[in-house]
Amino acid sequence: MNFKYDNNNKYHRLGKNILVVLASLIIFVELWWFIAELIDSRVLPTPPETFAALKDFLANGYLNISAWDYISSSLVLFLKGFLLAFVVAVPLGLVLGFSKTLNTFVTPIVEVLRPIAPMAWAPIFIYGISYGTGPILVVFIGIFFPLLTNIIFGVKKIDPTLVDAARTLGANKMQVFTKVMAPSSIPYVMNGIKVGLGVGWMCIVAAEMYSPVAIGVGYCISNMCMSGLWDSTFAILIIIAILGILTTSLSEYLQKYISKRMGVE
Amino acid sequence: MDENTTCTGNECVQEGESFIRIDNLSKTYQKDEKVTVAIEDFDLDIKKGELISIVGPSGCGKTTILRMIAGLLEPTSGSISIAGRPCSGPGPDRGMVFQDFALLPWRSVRRNVELGLEIAGMPKEERKARAEKYLEIVGLQDFADSSINELSGGMKQRVGIARALVNNPDVILMDEPFGALDAQTRNIMQAGLVRILEKTDQTIIFITHSVDEAVFLSDRIVILTKRPAKIKEIVEIPWPRPRDRASPEFTALRKRILEELEKENVLQ
Numbered sequence: 457m458n459f460k461y462d463n464n465n466k467y468h469r470l471g472k473n474i475l476v477v478l479a480s481l482i483i484f485v486e487l488w489w490f491i492a493e494l495i496d497s498r499v500l501p502t503p504p505e506t507f508a509a510l511k512d513f514l515a516n517g518y519l520n521i522s523a524w525d526y527i528s529s530s531l532v533l534f535l536k537g538f539l540l541a542f543v544v545a546v547p548l549g550l551v552l553g554f555s556k557t558l559n560t561f562v563t564p565i566v567e568v569l570r571p572i573a574p575m576a577w578a579p580i581f582i583y584g585i586s587y588g589t590g591p592i593l594v595v596f597i598g599i600f601f602p603l604l605t606n607i608i609f610g611v612k613k614i615d616p617t618l619v620d621a622a623r624t625l626g627a628n629k630m631q632v633f634t635k636v637m638a639p640s641s642i643p644y645v646m647n648g649i650k651v652g653l654g655v656g657w658m659c660i661v662a663a664e665m666y667s668p669v670a671i672g673v674g675y676c677i678s679n680m681c682m683s684g685l686w687d688s689t690f691a692i693l694i695i696i697a698i699l700g701i702l703t704t705s706l707s708e709y710l711q712k713y714i715s716k717r718m719g720v721e
Numbered sequence: 722m723d724e725n726t727t728c729t730g731n732e733c734v735q736e737g738e739s740f741i742r743i744d745n746l747s748k749t750y751q752k753d754e755k756v757t758v759a760i761e762d763f764d765l766d767i768k769k770g771e772l773i774s775i776v777g778p779s780g781c782g783k784t785t786i787l788r789m790i791a792g793l794l795e796p797t798s799g800s801i802s803i804a805g806r807p808c809s810g811p812g813p814d815r816g817m818v819f820q821d822f823a824l825l826p827w828r829s830v831r832r833n834v835e836l837g838l839e840i841a842g843m844p845k846e847e848r849k850a851r852a853e854k855y856l857e858i859v860g861l862q863d864f865a866d867s868s869i870n871e872l873s874g875g876m877k878q879r880v881g882i883a884r885a886l887v888n889n890p891d892v893i894l895m896d897e898p899f900g901a902l903d904a905q906t907r908n909i910m911q912a913g914l915v916r917i918l919e920k921t922d923q924t925i926i927f928i929t930h931s932v933d934e935a936v937f938l939s940d941r942i943v944i945l946t947k948r949p950a951k952i953k954e955i956v957e958i959p960w961p962r963p964r965d966r967a968s969p970e971f972t973a974l975r976k977r978i979l980e981e982l983e984k985e986n987v988l989q
Binding site: 615617618620621622623624625626627631635636639640642717718719720 | 791792793811812813815816817819821823824825826827836837839840841868869870884888894
């Protein structure tokens, strides 16, 4: 009886939520349209103009390059930055969480570098290092710090009685690390990935803007703006937003799934 | 060599002799200028196969004693030896059962029980068979592949007990193992522990708040004073198990120990 009631209530709430989200989106588009009608259409195109430009971009591409080529170029860049951040941050975070001395040594360095906006690194990495790897490093910086701090936090939050339990079963330091600390920090790694992907995706446009060889969505934006193609520029913004939503939803789903599988919701 | 002799390393102990020897154990904490004595001159000899309960007023340092025996906490002075071999640092010869179970939630029931064997480097098939044997002893053979979160509190602690038993330790240290369980489950678990004792002849040091539990289970009950904790009295209970809680001698002994503890109550 109770179960049925709860279930009905759940569906009822879900339906209500969908309605509220739809209302929010409709009001957003309406508001955008209203403001666009008021001001110069070169600065802010109306929704129909933008969606027409989006359709055109997806069908015909831009400057003889297909839409998919731009999008995949950005995604590959993003993925490379992410992988680099993952490979560096995960072992480093685990070790820093584990060793107090190392943590004390590295924390000042991290705290000095962390507040610097990833975008501030863009010209330095791109002009200073290379057009090709520079943008990857910008994305790397964006993802690296949230990932690292989450992992360190996760290792520190480990239930000390789990460590005691392993030690009384004869585990040495290394075994405590592999059997208890590493697995129990996985949910925090996932949370770090979730936050990191969000920040990293924000860096992608800036990362591409400075590099003449990164031909992705960031390139489209800066080029379209300079040629006065405001409706196309806004179309690209929509693509960036949708891809951003997809990446965060995917990582959020993965995080929940893994936490559930590991029994640590 | 007869079967009542237990050997660890190159030392052998005859049944009935002192198997675990705790000598002059004390623990003091120093914070700035202030020195707090938690445990003072704790001496105890434990025979092989004995179940010793430690009871005392809340906050008197029962857990501190157990953690020192486990090697998780360094004593300020004194020594602990098992079968003549001194203990320092934690080791698989002293299993521990925790009040809040301390199971790894990402592992299945069986893989939790296997943990100690895995740490010791036992081959996969062998440890699987061994874990299943001990799951049967605690009555969880049908839950080997369940996840920890699917289990009730009582079942979780049975996994905790199996995990300690599977290593075949010299002693199992139980830190208020049934303290997180409801009264009914508690009684079931106590009866279950009595059955396990019949099957394994395991030496156990058991910490509890419940005098009833101590009288039901123990061969001897160590009553501690309030801080700094010293041994106030050791009560021998020669009755066979399982014991009848309703019997007059059971209630009388429980009452007497409760009165002893009452005198130590810090609130008075």
